[in-house]
Amino acid sequence: MMFLLAVLCVLYVWSPATLTGGLGSTPNTIPRKTVAIRSNGGRLFREEGVWNYTTMLLREDLNMLILGAREAIFALDLDDITVKKAMVNWPVTNKEQKDCSNKGKDAANDCKNYIRILHKRNDDRMYVCGTKAFIPTCDYMSYADGNLILEGKQEDGKGKCPFDPSQRYTSEIVDGVLYSATSLNFRGLEPVMMRSSEESIWTEFSNTWFNEPHFIHMAHIREGESNPEGDDDKIYLFFSETAVEYDSYTKVDVSRIARVCKGDLGGLRTLQRKWTSFLKARLDCPIPNNNLLVQDVFHLCPGDWTTCVFYAVFTPQLDSSQYSAVCAYKIEDIQTVFSKGKFKAPVPVEKSFVKWLVYSGDVPDPRPGTCIDNHARKMGFTKSLDLPDKTLQFIKDKPLMDQAVKASGEKPLLVKRGTAFTRIVVATAMALNRASHQVMFIGTKSGSVLKAVNYDGEMVIMEEIQLFEPSEPVKILRLSNTKLYVGSEVGVVQLSISECGRYHTCLDCVLARDPYCGWDLNADQCSAINGTHRTRTSTVIQSLSDGDASRCPQTDNSKSVSVSFFHDNTVKLWCQPYSNLAQVQWQLNGQPIKASNTFQILSDSLMIFNASADASGRYTCSSVERNYKTQHVAYDLKMWSASGTGALLHDVKEKENTLVAMVVVLSLILAMLVIWNLCKGHLPLPFCHRRVKDTANRCEQSLYENQPPEHKPASTENLNSNNNHVNDQRFSSSQLSTTVGSLGQISLKYREDESEI
Numbered sequence: 001m002m003f004l005l006a007v008l009c010v011l012y013v014w015s016p017a018t019l020t021g022g023l024g025s026t027p028n029t030i031p032r033k034t035v036a037i038r039s040n041g042g043r044l045f046r047e048e049g050v051w052n053y054t055t056m057l058l059r060e061d062l063n064m065l066i067l068g069a070r071e072a073i074f075a076l077d078l079d080d081i082t083v084k085k086a087m088v089n090w091p092v093t094n095k096e097q098k099d100c101s102n103k104g105k106d107a108a109n110d111c112k113n114y115i116r117i118l119h120k121r122n123d124d125r126m127y128v129c130g131t132k133a134f135i136p137t138c139d140y141m142s143y144a145d146g147n148l149i150l151e152g153k154q155e156d157g158k159g160k161c162p163f164d165p166s167q168r169y170t171s172e173i174v175d176g177v178l179y180s181a182t183s184l185n186f187r188g189l190e191p192v193m194m195r196s197s198e199e200s201i202w203t204e205f206s207n208t209w210f211n212e213p214h215f216i217h218m219a220h221i222r223e224g225e226s227n228p229e230g231d232d233d234k235i236y237l238f239f240s241e242t243a244v245e246y247d248s249y250t251k252v253d254v255s256r257i258a259r260v261c262k263g264d265l266g267g268l269r270t271l272q273r274k275w276t277s278f279l280k281a282r283l284d285c286p287i288p289n290n291n292l293l294v295q296d297v298f299h300l301c302p303g304d305w306t307t308c309v310f311y312a313v314f315t316p317q318l319d320s321s322q323y324s325a326v327c328a329y330k331i332e333d334i335q336t337v338f339s340k341g342k343f344k345a346p347v348p349v350e351k352s353f354v355k356w357l358v359y360s361g362d363v364p365d366p367r368p369g370t371c372i373d374n375h376a377r378k379m380g381f382t383k384s385l386d387l388p389d390k391t392l393q394f395i396k397d398k399p400l401m402d403q404a405v406k407a408s409g410e411k412p413l414l415v416k417r418g419t420a421f422t423r424i425v426v427a428t429a430m431a432l433n434r435a436s437h438q439v440m441f442i443g444t445k446s447g448s449v450l451k452a453v454n455y456d457g458e459m460v461i462m463e464e465i466q467l468f469e470p471s472e473p474v475k476i477l478r479l480s481n482t483k484l485y486v487g488s489e490v491g492v493v494q495l496s497i498s499e500c501g502r503y504h505t506c507l508d509c510v511l512a513r514d515p516y517c518g519w520d521l522n523a524d525q526c527s528a529i530n531g532t533h534r535t536r537t538s539t540v541i542q543s544l545s546d547g548d549a550s551r552c553p554q555t556d557n558s559k560s561v562s563v564s565f566f567h568d569n570t571v572k573l574w575c576q577p578y579s580n581l582a583q584v585q586w587q588l589n590g591q592p593i594k595a596s597n598t599f600q601i602l603s604d605s606l607m608i609f610n611a612s613a614d615a616s617g618r619y620t621c622s623s624v625e626r627n628y629k630t631q632h633v634a635y636d637l638k639m640w641s642a643s644g645t646g647a648l649l650h651d652v653k654e655k656e657n658t659l660v661a662m663v664v665v666l667s668l669i670l671a672m673l674v675i676w677n678l679c680k681g682h683l684p685l686p687f688c689h690r691r692v693k694d695t696a697n698r699c700e701q702s703l704y705e706n707q708p709p710e711h712k713p714a715s716t717e718n719l720n721s722n723n724n725h726v727n728d729q730r731f732s733s734s735q736l737s738t739t740v741g742s743l744g745q746i747s748l749k750y751r752e753d754e755s756e757i
């Protein structure tokens with residue numbers, strides 16, 4: 001047991017150092033706050049017997065979230081997703097399921113209808129596609145009189161929707177026309193990017209265009225709007241694929257960005273009904289010694305199209321426990337590569353081996369891959385069908401650019417070691433001083449969302465919000481004005497994009513550097529920044545780039561909690577700092593406590609082993625973050641004169657803690673045993689009873705005195721109502737054993753209700 005504790009302690013002491021300084025110069029970021037599931041303030045939607053909630057469409061016009069799952073589509077209230085407005089089932093038939101399993105697919109899982117595409121059409125109806133037991137099928141859907149109605153006009157979904165539900169795909173509706181990237185056949189081969197219209201346009205079937213790709217994201221950028229060069233709108237495609245351009249014996253995957261022009265009609269002879277404007281380039285997110293692959297992309301255009309930025313999350317190809325990163329790409333940098341960069345061309349070397357090198361020959365005019373613009377029109381080409389064969393043949397053979405698209409600032413916005421990033425959305429927040437900041441919400445493989453900002457190159461993760469227990473990868477993120485919707489295979493969670501109430505003190509609020517929040521001196525609370533605050537800034541404190549909390553008022557936390565212990569017992573004193581970035585400091589009678597045989601300093605507590613009379617005194621716990629010191633709690637520790645009793649462990653808790661709940665349940669059982677033992681064997685019953693109760697009262701009172709009001713009832717109630725915990729599924733049995741194991745002994749909690757049992 002001692003060993004275990006020691007290990008825990010060492011881990012705690014060393015982990016910050018190894019994380020920030022380790023592995024060369026690669027930076028890393030620790031979330032300032034970890035928000036547990038039960039305090040995340042989210043709302044969960046899941047329907048009994050339905051899984052795979054991984055397709056979403058925001059209908060702000062209807063104030064609804066349309067949610068696609070396995071064999072079902074839901075219409076949920078956008079303000080409260082636990083309110084189900086409507087639902088429609090779209091199951092596979094027995095025959096479809098049987099045919100599918102006869103072809104060797106898993107009947108119970110794969111041979112179902114996974115909703116994969118949900119788009120709003122111009123006529124207010126929706127377009128929906130599902131995998132339909134490996135026969136991708138699409139239909140029209142409307143919402144009327146409180147019902148979701150599938151029209152039953154089933155259309156072939158090949159090329160729009162994947163056959164295989166486990167395959168990545170992407171699609172976008174542009175001016176009422178569907179663009180999609182997926183594979184065209186049952187075996188998941190024949191990748192294609194297509195536009196579905198009467199005259200559909202496709203990519204060329206050649207591994208020069210797509211080489212075992214994973215499609216990630218598609219985005220329509222309105223570059224045609226008041227464009228001085230008379231250029232066209234573009235549809236960008238993000239994917240990863242096996243590289244053709246590296247001399248490597250092993251397969252190397254790379255991240256790519258490709259694009260086509262909206263007005264592309266294909267060529268007349270060459271590239272007939274194929275994209276004549278398909279160009280692709282490598283997408284670079286530089287982290288030393290890591291080959292990262294793009295996992296998701298979100299684009300944000302604060303103004304016209306020239307302001308558009310793509311935010312992409314990357315994870316390593318092989319070991320996803322390594323670094324994940326976010327890189328941003330400016331539209332102008334992308335444009336430069338495609339419209340001015342050099343091309344790569346295949347050059348045969350030796351026998352049957354092709355090397356891709358920079359193309360240094362003549363580039364035809366009009367330049368291959370450009371949209372029909374003023375220059376082309378001047379030459380007499382008004383549509384792609386007019387383009388000369390020379391230009392078209394060039395693009396058919398050489399769609400790959402030599403140059404990569406570089407990340408903005410040539411470095412990632414965010415790098416983090418540990419759980420892999422899966423999805424990203426980005427919101428713009430207006431700070432107190434009216435500056436705009438891009439707030440990233442990043443989903444992870446372990447079912448949490450990180451909220452992060454990059455302040456002039458400094459990466460700040462404000463929070464890691466835990467959402468699914470047991471952990472479940474985040475599969476989709478959608479953002480409305482004030483809310484975030486997080487989908488996984490097991491359910492959907494709705495979160496607010498800011499929860500300023502989570503910051504309890506002025507220091508906590510200001511040091512969080514959350515652009516949505518500021519400390520309101522008048523209201524004496526951390527408030528969501530609104531227009532009123534911006535007009536009278538003097539009463540609100542916010543310091544985003546510096547984290548300057550010097551204007552915060554001084555707080556008095558000098559009240560102390562009295563704790564008594566028996567000779568030779570182990571005492572645990574709780575102290576949970578607000579922030580993971582804070583350094584905890586314990587003092588005994590004003591002298592700093594160092595770890596020793598007697599004292600172990602844990603992240604949330606101080607353990608005193610074999611406490612003797614010397615251990616008595618005044619203990620204070622403070623934390624220091626960015627040079628600001630907060631005293632969290634003080635304890636007056638005294639030894640009982642009646643000594644030598646059994647294994648009794650005093651345990652006073654500063655504030656709500658995830659593990660405590662479990663301990664309470666255990667303690668309950670133990671408390672009964674111990675009290676029974678004590679009272680029966682060693683001490684007279686009335687004495688024992690009264691003491692226990694006294695301590696409890698005193699502790700509870702002073703512990704919550706300095707907490708904000710909303711904190712009081714919640715935590716007291718939770719800790720005291722044991723029924724909750726017994727039924728609480730958030731605490732798994734593995735957590736239970738860790739609690740017991742790592743404490744080494746069962747802690748006995750002094751709580752009023754327990755002692756009265």
Ligand SMILES: *[C@@H]1O[C@H](CO)[C@@H](O)[C@H](O)[C@H]1NC(C)=O
Nearest residue numbers: 051052109114165166489490
């Ligand atoms: C659907 O959800 C179930 C339950 O979590 C999961 O086991 C399965 O892999 C999911 N299927 C797909 C295709 O994602």
Ligand SMILES: *[C@@H]1O[C@H](CO)[C@@H](O)[C@H](O)[C@H]1NC(C)=O
Nearest residue numbers: 520523527528530531532533
């Ligand atoms: C701004 O927030 C404060 C609370 O901090 C509130 O009293 C005030 O009414 C809000 N103003 C607006 C315009 O919402």
Ligand SMILES: *[C@@H]1O[C@H](CO)[C@@H](O)[C@H](O)[C@H]1NC(C)=O
Nearest residue numbers: 002568596597598609610611
């Ligand atoms: C505590 O006391 C026990 C028995 O008295 C002893 O075995 C153990 O080593 C002591 N632990 C420490 C940390 O001194």
